[in-house]
Amino acid sequence: MDTIGRFAALLSYDGSAFHGFQRQKDLPTVELALEEALNLLDKKGRRVKVTGAGRTDRGVHALGQVVHFDISWPHGPTALRKALEANLPSSIGVYEVVPVDFAFHARRSALWRKYAYFIWKGDCRLPHLGRYVWWNRRGWDMDLAKKFLTMIEGFHEFGAFCRKADRPSDARRTIMEARIEEKGPLLKVSVTGRSFLTNMVRIIVGTMDEIATGRKSLEEVCRLLDGGSRGEAGPTAPAKGLFLWEVRYDPMPFGCEEYNAVTGNFIL
Missing domain, CATH: 3.30.70.580 (Pseudouridine synthase I, catalytic domain, N-terminal subdomain)
Known part of the structure; x- marks a missing residue:
C-alpha cells in the first residue's frame, strides 16, 4: 500500500x-x-x-x-x-x-527570502532579455543609489512601499541586506528579508530610481520609513525585472549544483 x-x-x-x-x-x-x-x-x-x-x-x-x-x-x-x-x-x-x-x-x-531586480542601463535594446529586465536609460548617481539601499536596511515602517489597497495595520518589516551589483550596463538589485509587503521590492526599486536621478532626496527617505504614504514613495517598477531569487532554511533541504551555478554566476 x-x-x-x-x-x-x-x-x-x-x-x-x-x-x-x-x-x-x-x-x-x-x-x-x-x-x-x-x-x-x-x-x-x-x-x-x-x-x-x-x-x-x-x-x-x-x-x-x-x-x-x-x-x-x-x-x-x-x-x-x-x-x-x-x-x-x-x-x-x-x-x-x-x-x-x-x-x-x-x-x-523559511528564515529569509531574497529578491533580485535586474535593470538594463544600455543605450541599445536587448530583445532576448526584454522579458527579464527593466530597460531604464536614465543616468544614475550610483553613490546615491547605494546610500538609499543602506538606509532601508534594518527594521522600519515600510507602509509607503506597499500597494495602497494592501497596506496592513502593521507594515513594519526588517530588511537584512540591500545591495546593488554592476556588470557593465546590467544592474542587479538584491533585497533580503524574512517577509515582504505587496509590491514592496518593486516600489523600493522605483523609489531608488527617483533618488539616483535626483528627483527625490535622501532626506525624504527618512520620512518614508517613518509611516509615510504610498503617494510619497516612487512608482512601482515593472514586474518583469523581478525574480524570487532564493529562500533559505535551517537545515537547507537542497544542495542542487545547477541552481548554485546559476545564482553564483549572476545568470538571468
Missing part, C-alpha cells in the same frame, strides 16, 4: 507566462500548473495541494521558488522530479525534489 509523504521542490519559472503564483479562477498560474501535474502523479488519485514560499505577482519570475506538497509516490525523489517536470509547461523548471519531514513548511519554515 502506497504511503503519503511530504516533498519539497526547488523551482524556477518565467513569470511572463502566468498571472502570478497563486491560483486564480480561469487564469494560468504557477500553483495551478503544479497541482494539475501532481494530480496526475499521485498514486492514490488524490488532489495534491501545493504551498509556496512566496506568492509572486503577475509577470514576476522565480529562480529559487520553494514549494512543498504531500503525495503518494513510491518511486523516489529523482523519479518524481523527472515526472513532475515532464508534466509541466516549458515555462517551469524543477531543479530538485527532496523528501522532507511533515513539520517542514515552505512558507513558515
